[in-house]
Amino acid sequence: xxSYASAATALTQAQAEAKLIPNGITASSTGGCTTKSVSTxxxxxxxxxxxxxxxxxxxxxxxxxxxVITGGTEVGHASGTYSHGNGYKVDVRHSAxxxxxxxxxxxxxxxxxxxxxxxxxxxxxxxxxxxxxxxITYYTCGC
Numbered sequence: 001x002x003s004y005a006s007a008a009t010a011l012t013q014a015q016a017e018a019k020l021i022p023n024g025i026t027a028s029s030t031g032g033c034t035t036k037s038v039s040t041x042x043x044x045x046x047x048x049x050x051x052x053x054x055x056x057x058x059x060x061x062x063x064x065x066x067x068v069i070t071g072g073t074e075v076g077h078a079s080g081t082y083s084h085g086n087g088y089k090v091d092v093r094h095s096a097x098x099x100x101x102x103x104x105x106x107x108x109x110x111x112x113x114x115x116x117x118x119x120x121x122x123x124x125x126x127x128x129x130x131x132x133x134x135x136i137t138y139y140t141c142g143c
Contacts, residue, residue, distance in 0.1 A: 009049040010087055016044035016052050023056045025067045028093065029074075039076030046073045048087035054125060054138035055090055062101035068093040070133050082137050092134040102127045102134065 011019075013034055020026070031040030044052075059067040071077065071091025077084035084090070092098065106119035106127060116135075118128040128135040 008087070010046045011044065011049055011052060013043065013045045016047050019052050019056065020044075020069070023059060024065060025055055025059055025069060027069045027072065029070070036074050039074055041074050042070060043072045043074040046085070046087050047090070048138070050140065051087055051090060051138040054136070054140070055092070058092075058098070058101075058136075061105075062097050064095060064097035064101075067095070067098065071135075082139065088139070089135065089137050091130075092136060094133060098134065099129075 027034070027042040027044070029040060029042035031038060033041035034043050034045070035041045036043040036045040055067065055069065069090050070093050071084060071089075073084055073087055075085070077089070079085065082088040102119050106121045109118055109120045109126075112118050112128055116128050116130050118126055120126055123140045125139055126137045128137075
């Protein structure tokens with residue numbers, strides 16, 4: 001995989017919310033919380049600014065009125081360089097508008113190792129349909 005070196009800035013929960021909420025992007029969690037150390041929360045603590053910008057770009061490009069993030073930087077996700085915990089990934093709730101945009105705009109690539117289908121944007125970002133949600137890896141801030 002290509003290296004995407006950049007001056008990535010990790011945000012606090014409040015900084016991320018201040019960018020996402022005014023753009024119609026909210027979080028949902030089974031625990032109803034934002035604590036990074038609790039797996040049933042949806043936390044933005046440590047999310048990269050480029051990831052937040054990518055989600056905002058996705059919502060605007062898809063032309064949807066709202067977008068729900070169901071997974072952020074909280075514990076319980078797979079580890080790795082480009083991981084949730086390191087701020088590169090988010091889980092996004094399925095919706096007709098988001099699903100259609102991803103599947104019709106990006107290039108279908110080989111299924112992930114676990115069998116889930118994935119699409120790749122020209123920017124290199126990966127959108128994986130994990131069944132209950134989109135698992136999105138933002139290597140760059142563009143959609």
